[in-house]
Amino acid sequence: MKNVYLDHAATSPVHPEVIEEMIPYLKEHFGNPSSIHQYGRRARKVLDDARTAIAASIGASRNEIIFTSGGTESDNLAILGTVSSLMEKGKHVITTKVEHHAVLHTFHELEKRGFEVTYLAVDEYGRISLDELKQSLREDTILVSIMYCNNETGTTQDIKEIGSLLKEKDILFHTDAVQAYGLISIDAEDLNIDLLSASGHKINSPKGTGFLYVKEGVPFLPQGFGGEQERKRRAGTENVAGIAALNKAAAIANKEREERFAQYMKYRETMKKIWDEESIEYLENGSDEFFLPHILNVSFPGVKTEVLLVNLDLAGIAASSGSACTAGSLEPSHVLTAMFGEDERTKSSVRFSFGLGNNLENIGYAAIETAKIVKRLSK
Ligand SMILES: Cc1ncc(COP(=O)(O)O)c(C=O)c1O
Missing domain, CATH: 3.90.1150.10 (Aspartate Aminotransferase, domain 1)
Known part of the structure; x- marks a missing residue:
């Protein structure tokens, strides 16, 4: 058998080259990136290099990348981080019925917090209707979250068209790209994406690694409190070895x-x-x-x-x-x-x-x- x-x-599975890449950051270069001594500086360089490379992989700039513990945290942070800073503007948000639970359950939580959520239907192929999306947009709509590629069926949505529609209406657009990142070329600017979630363990990096892209200028409030890591947007000592791994896995995936x-x-x-x-x-x-x-x-x-x-x-x-x-x-x-x-x-x-x-x-x-x-x- x-x-x-x-x-x-x-x-x-974690790619063998990714494992090799991580080991030095678990053994010798174990410093805290916030420390000023050589151990800290060495760890900081890993973060800087990874941030630059991962940003470039989606046509973004380094300040727009927040390292997270994976897709779930990125989705939560994207949604909660933006809506909590836009509540004055409106309390209507839109998503689809076929999102991963990391998105769907975050929207259920928003309903409990007094937001109104529109869940877009899909057809028998798993695609939303752009017309239905257009008709759902309101004066008080502050965020739309639509996944790039569905994790159960592989169906993709018209991210570019959705992005340009929402840009025109000045409404924030988040996409969960966990199943798409590393398999197709993604340019956040070109697609008019404001926030994008990705996860490492889907692309041969260890579990517990990932990133969130937040376009410069997007209103965003942190959802956890502590140190000033990730430009005050995500507190907590960074997973240095994991970020080195994510960077390597992303490089291999994007090359191949x-x-x-x-x-x-x-x-x-x-x-x-x-x-x-x-x-x-x-x-x-x-x-x-x-x-x-x-x-x-x-x-x-x-x-x-x-x-x-x-x-x-x-x-x-x-x-x-x-x-x-x-x-x-x-x-x-x-x-x-x-x-x-x-x-x-x-x-x-x-x-x-x-x-x-x-x-x-x-x-x-x-x-x-x-x-x-x-x-x-x-x-
Ligand atoms: C589309 C999608 N979003 C989010 C997640 C959650 O990612 P993670 O397991 O890194 O938290 C997954 C994982 O299956 C997924 O497929």
């Missing part, structure tokens, strides 16, 4: 971006081709026009998600029912429910997601094993 990890959208994109396209086509050859019935959940290729979400009619996942696991294949937060529970995914309503399709879906360590051979094995299991279970 082979072991094939196909859950890279949940988390990814096009190659990885093409590889993942091939992987998804290979899996589908094998299922077609094996005459397996499946439905693809997502858009075949607006998507990123590392996520392949499919429903196998008549086969229950949980049963399929357990059988895949027994065959050495690690896949998922969707977001890691809902995996293991029997709740149907909020993303698929937003796309299809209470349909059987939401109860037979599996997400395969590709990354480091996958190759055509192990992808082929996984597809054949999946076909065998689906045949057996749907008998």
Whole structure:
């Protein structure tokens, strides 16, 4: 039996070069970047270099990057940091029904704090309607948060069009780019993005690393209190080794971006081709026009998600029912429910997601094993 990890959208292995990069900052260069002695200065340089490089990777400037503990913190900080400084202007905010819980639950919290939230619907491909967004905008709308690429389906939104619409209306635009950063080219300026969240562990950096881009001039209040790190926007001693790792992982991902994109396209086509050859019935959940290729979400009619996942696991294949937060529970995914309503399709879906360590051979094995299991279970 082979072991094939196909859950890279949940988390990814740390790249060997990233591990090498971190070690000196755990062993010799362990200083606190706020210290003035040589140990501190050495650590400070890591932060400066990483900030410059990561800013450049999204066409931003170094003062616009805040290092965080990952996607969840970046999303929370983006939303709470801006709305708390704009409450005088209005208390209406907009997001979508298919966001990751890091965004969705932050908006639920805003409702408790007296904000009015519009949750945009999506079509059966997981896409919002620009017209609905336009119609939802009000005089008192202060923030719109729409994800770049959905973590369950891989569906992408029209970030550029949304950005230019919101710029015209002078409304802040946050995008959760956790599943997009490192796989496609992103220029925050060109896309008119005011705030962007990214997470390290989706791009082969350790868990607990990430960043938030906050465009210069965007009103923003810190949400935690302590030292003056990150230009008083995020208190706490920085995760120096983690930031060194994030910088290295981002450099590798951005260098190999096009190659990885093409590889993942091939992987998804290979899996589908094998299922077609094996005459397996499946439905693809997502858009075949607006998507990123590392996520392949499919429903196998008549086969229950949980049963399929357990059988895949027994065959050495690690896949998922969707977001890691809902995996293991029997709740149907909020993303698929937003796309299809209470349909059987939401109860037979599996997400395969590709990354480091996958190759055509192990992808082929996984597809054949999946076909065998689906045949057996749907008998
Ligand atoms: C789209 C999206 N946003 C946010 C997060 C949360 O990121 P983290 O696990 O780094 O907190 C995830 C993680 O699955 C995600 O896929």
